[in-house]
Amino acid sequence: MYQVKTFNAIANKGLKTFTTDYTINQEDAPDAYLIRSVNLLKAQFPTTLKVIARAGAGVNNIPLKEATDNGIAVFNTPGSNANAVKELVISMMIATSRKVFAAYDYSHKNIHADISKQVEYDKAKFNGTELFGKNLLVVGLGNVGSLVANEAVNLGMNVRGYDPFLSADSAWKINNRVQRLTSLYQALKDADYVTIHVPKNKDTIGLISTKEIQAMKKGVILFNYARGGIVDNQAVVENLGKIQFYCTDFGDDIIADNEKVITTPHIGGSTLEAEDNGAIKAANTIMNFLENGDTVNSVNLPGMKLPFNAPYRFTIMHKNVPNMVGQITTFLAQAHVNINNMANAAKGETAYTIIDADNLNYKEQLINQIQAIPEVRRVRLIDHR
Ligand SMILES: NC(=O)c1ccc[n+]([C@@H]2O[C@H](COP(=O)([O-])OP(=O)(O)OC[C@H]3O[C@@H](n4cnc5c(N)ncnc54)[C@H](O)[C@@H]3O)[C@@H](O)[C@H]2O)c1
Numbered sequence: 454m455y456q457v458k459t460f461n462a463i464a465n466k467g468l469k470t471f472t473t474d475y476t477i478n479q480e481d482a483p484d485a486y487l488i489r490s491v492n493l494l495k496a497q498f499p500t501t502l503k504v505i506a507r508a509g510a511g512v513n514n515i516p517l518k519e520a521t522d523n524g525i526a527v528f529n530t531p532g533s534n535a536n537a538v539k540e541l542v543i544s545m546m547i548a549t550s551r552k553v554f555a556a557y558d559y560s561h562k563n564i565h566a567d568i569s570k571q572v573e574y575d576k577a578k579f580n581g582t583e584l585f586g587k588n589l590l591v592v593g594l595g596n597v598g599s600l601v602a603n604e605a606v607n608l609g610m611n612v613r614g615y616d617p618f619l620s621a622d623s624a625w626k627i628n629n630r631v632q633r634l635t636s637l638y639q640a641l642k643d644a645d646y647v648t649i650h651v652p653k654n655k656d657t658i659g660l661i662s663t664k665e666i667q668a669m670k671k672g673v674i675l676f677n678y679a680r681g682g683i684v685d686n687q688a689v690v691e692n693l694g695k696i697q698f699y700c701t702d703f704g705d706d707i708i709a710d711n712e713k714v715i716t717t718p719h720i721g722g723s724t725l726e727a728e729d730n731g732a733i734k735a736a737n738t739i740m741n742f743l744e745n746g747d748t749v750n751s752v753n754l755p756g757m758k759l760p761f762n763a764p765y766r767f768t769i770m771h772k773n774v775p776n777m778v779g780q781i782t783t784f785l786a787q788a789h790v791n792i793n794n795m796a797n798a799a800k801g802e803t804a805y806t807i808i809d810a811d812n813l814n815y816k817e818q819l820i821n822q823i824q825a826i827p828e829v830r831r832v833r834l835i836d837h838r
């Protein structure tokens with residue numbers, strides 16, 4: 454039996470994906486955490502914990518170094534809620550351009566019998582603009598950004614994208630009418646709308662700050678449905694003369710109570726469909742990792758998936774340094790274990806080795822020997838018989 458501990462509300466469809474080999478929140482020696490945005494940055498991880506699956510995109514709530522040092526594989530579910538965010542961003546682009554929030558306020562405050570005549574005088578206050586023909590800059594063209602860019606092309610916008618780290622997978626998804634720019638400042642200067650879709654990390658905190666806002670055109674509408682802190686809110690409030698509206702999913706005291714700032718309470722991925730998608734993908738990720746050692750979509754290990762056609766599989770998470778495979782296979786050879794298949798790959802400072810074996814001798818001793826190699830973070834033996 455494997456134990457899963459959940460944090461946050463996890464969609465039922467995801468929880469039901471687990472087979473009967475899994476218990477959810479019943480005991481207290483978890484093999485897996487299934488989480489959303491819970492802040493684990495100061496968490497102490499139990500030694501039983503082998504995998505953290507984040508149903509969703511952002512992993513800035515997980516201490517990746519500590520997890521890696523403790524031999525814990527971390528995953529997310531890329532793209533599972535991207536459509537939900539895309540629809541929210543596009544709706545906010547339309548809502549702000551058409552002054553829907555001010556118009557709603559007006560209507561709400563003026564509910565009386567002869568309003569129908571009055572509106573014909575007052576409606577000029579709510580004249581808007583259309584998206585068609587306007588310039589949109591999308592910063593970050595991954596799962597969310599690529600969908601936003603493509604949808605905006607469909608709406609007749611001139612779409613430009615800035616993403617110096619664009620993956621080949623994302624590039625394939627992007628409409629060829631999206632123009633790729635290589636300088637953020639060049640990209641900012643004539644955009645009517647700027648939307649940010651990058652991960653939050655040490656390089657993207659404050660990505661949009663005073664200098665970037667100064668490079669923008671007057672009347673720009675700015676969107677941050679990525680993470681708080683990527684856009685510097687202080688710089689935003691100081692430049693609300695220039696910025697027509699700032700729409701964000703990440704409110705704070707600095708931007709509170711300003712009619713040019715429209716905040717939503719981190720609802721970008723909060724649709725039934727996205728929550729089901731993420732939870733189902735995260736549950737499958739946990740099962741594939743625990744039962745087969747698959748690391749596809751891991752954020753701290755290289756993505757690997759090896760056909761499992763042998764009775765035994767060793768999965769070893771270790772530092773990416775010379776002679777690891779040599780040391781491990783020497784122990785296997787000394788125990789007269791025959792290797793059927795193997796793979797090794799690295800991601801940054803961490804590597805992962807999968808070894809399938811036809812037979813097994815001296816099980817405890819072998820595992821202890823491999824685990825005792827100082828650079829080994831965790832060794833697991835999966836018995837497939
Ligand atoms: N509001 C929400 O509820 C919600 C939902 C989903 C995702 N998100 C957030 O949205 C962001 C994007 O998510 P995603 O799923 O598209 O991620 P993703 O990893 O698929 O895409 C991110 C893209 O940003 C690019 N990038 C990284 N650094 C950059 C930089 N300095 N400048 C320009 N581009 C850069 C990457 O190359 C990548 O293409 C993340 O911060 C995620 O946490 C928020």
Ligand SMILES: O=C(O)[C@H](O)COP(=O)(O)O
Pocket residue numbers: 489490491508509510511512534719721722723
């Ligand atoms: O990164 C994400 O996937 C989003 O921010 C959604 O977060 P949530 O799962 O807490 O709604």
